[in-house]
Amino acid sequence: MHASNEQFDAAIEKLGTAFLNTYPRKGAQLISQLAPDEAARLLQEQPLYIVVKLWKYIPPGSANALFQAMAHPLSIDLLCQLDANVALSLLAALDDNSRSILLDALKAQHPDLASELEELLIYPPDTAARMMDRSIQAFYADTSVHETLSQLKKLKSKIADVLYVLGPDQALIGELTLNQLLASAGNQTLGLLTTPIKGKLDVMDHKDTVVEMFEGLRARALPVLDAQKQLVGQIRFFDVYQSTKEELASDMQTMVGASKDEKALSSSWFAVKKRLPWLQINLLTAFAAAAVVGAFEGLIAQVTALAILLPVAAGQSGNAGAQALAVTMRGLTLREISTRHWYQVMLKEMLAGFLNGLAIALTCAIGVYLWSQSVGLALVIALALICSLVIAGSAGAIVPIALKKFGLDPAQSSSIVLTTITDIAGFMSFLGIALLLSDMLPVG
Structure with missing residues (x-):
């Protein structure tokens, strides 16, 4: 418009x-x-x-x-x-x-x-190659500091923080920073000042490899070499940071069914077109969760306190799953983990869910007992919270990894899939345990 x-x-x-x-x-x-x-x-x-x-x-x-x-x-x-x-x-x-x-x-x-x-x-x-900047400054090792500074002053382009040093055959042999150059005596040659290259990138290296190398080396910039091992450009840490930041921002949107193309000031109609399909899908999954509750309709009618506590189980399960999902998504985006780490990540999140479940269950059980004066109701909510948080934690870890394993975008509406799992897990755990311990629950 x-x-x-x-x-x-x-x-x-x-x-x-x-x-x-x-x-x-x-x-x-x-x-x-x-x-x-x-x-x-x-x-x-x-x-x-x-x-x-x-x-x-x-x-x-x-x-x-x-x-x-x-x-x-x-x-x-x-x-x-x-x-x-x-x-x-x-x-x-x-x-x-x-x-x-x-x-x-x-x-x-x-x-x-x-x-x-x-x-x-x-x-x-x-x-x-698509990430690199070709605006680099490279000098032969036998060039003096005075000559280097003289050449740099003649450049019209911006001078990079990192300068590269070449051997006689133009092979890359080292690097030095602009600060090192300025602090050195004018008659010294660059070969005496150069420091070893922390790491080198190939023009065809994947973006994931670039991010992993910067993560491991903590370098300010890394040189990029072509197939003949000649210096053709460099990638700065700032460029990688910007790329990762944009990827994380877009992942945050796709996790909840919003388009990567949508901006804060996009038109309402554009937002509707991008969000509505996923909201319709979410509606269908919500009916699946509602069907679980419907299966226990008789029990809820008999023990009305269950209806009051039902959102507690589902809410805690949803929050725990979202926490696990956020950490796993960050790990995948920053290349801290890959799909082969699924078992370790799942075990870690299951253990975290179990320990959090114990702490939350104790607090909640005390509150429910003081409110209802029913040991049975306090026991049901405690056991349900432990079970649902373990399931939610493992689901939060597995959903994005599974999507990536099958060649899909791991951020693509992971939150909607997870919400379905955590809702069903929360309802099923709470109502299933309540059915098993129904003799201990207060009627009415």
């Missing part, structure tokens, strides 16, 4: 160059509220340095839509200013025809950049 002309004029007045320069984050939030074509028209009025400053605060989904709506002069200028990996993600989001037209226009003005981006687009989406 397009904003009215009055809204657009008001936005222009509010989003003056001075305002955008001083408050780029706030400006980006306001721009994200406009339709992409109107936001692009607004940015067209701004100096390029303002657009670049705003861009890092615009969410990825909104940024893709806004980039698609931009006129070529601005989009080309923006591609030249952004990091290569950011520019690459914007190009990858375009359809084939639009991407081809834009690259042809870019090639006419900046052939080197166009060639670099075209080469990177050849690689599969989730590889190190």
